[in-house]
Amino acid sequence: MTSPTQRVCFQLQxxxxxxxxxxxxxxxxxxxMLAEIAASGRRNYSLFVGEGGRLIGYYETDDDAAAQAYLAASPVAARWEAEMGRFFTGLEGRPDQASTPLTEIFNLHDQLTESTRS
Known part of the structure; x- marks a missing residue:
């Protein structure tokens, strides 16, 4: 049995x-860096920017802890994050490790799948 896909959404400023x-x-x-993101197991990765610099990121993975660990140990990701850190406000540490996660409260596919089981 395969593990369900984890959907991860985060916010930065x-x-x-x-x-x-x-x-x-x-x-x-x-x-x-693109290759490292893919090698970490993250896929379907997008960044969205809103008014005033609000940044929302989204990706899917089978094991977010493993993806985080892979990128935390990557010299390429460390160089990228060191360069990106200056763009963010209110952040302690590497942006890829210190972003604010958002809680998913609705997913259309999951609810449609569940409704067909009932």
Whole structure:
């Protein structure tokens, strides 16, 4: 039996005066960093930016703790996060390790699946 996919959503705050540069730094992300994200087991990864620099991230993984550990030990991710850290406000430590997780309260697929079982 396979473990269910974990959906992870998080929030960070980009300093508004650095938002244009932050967006530019993601167009494109370093190829070696993209490879590390994939190797960690994260997939379907997206970042969304809102008014005032509010950043919402989302990804799916089979084991978030393992993905976090992989990236925490990655020299490539450490270099990337060291460069990205200056863009964020109210953050202690590496952005990929210190973001605020959000709690999922609704998922259409899960509820549709459950309703067909009833």
């Amino acid at each position: 980009v300093a508004p005066e650095l938002l244009d540069e932050y967006i530019a730094r993601h167009s494109p992300v370093w190829p070696e």
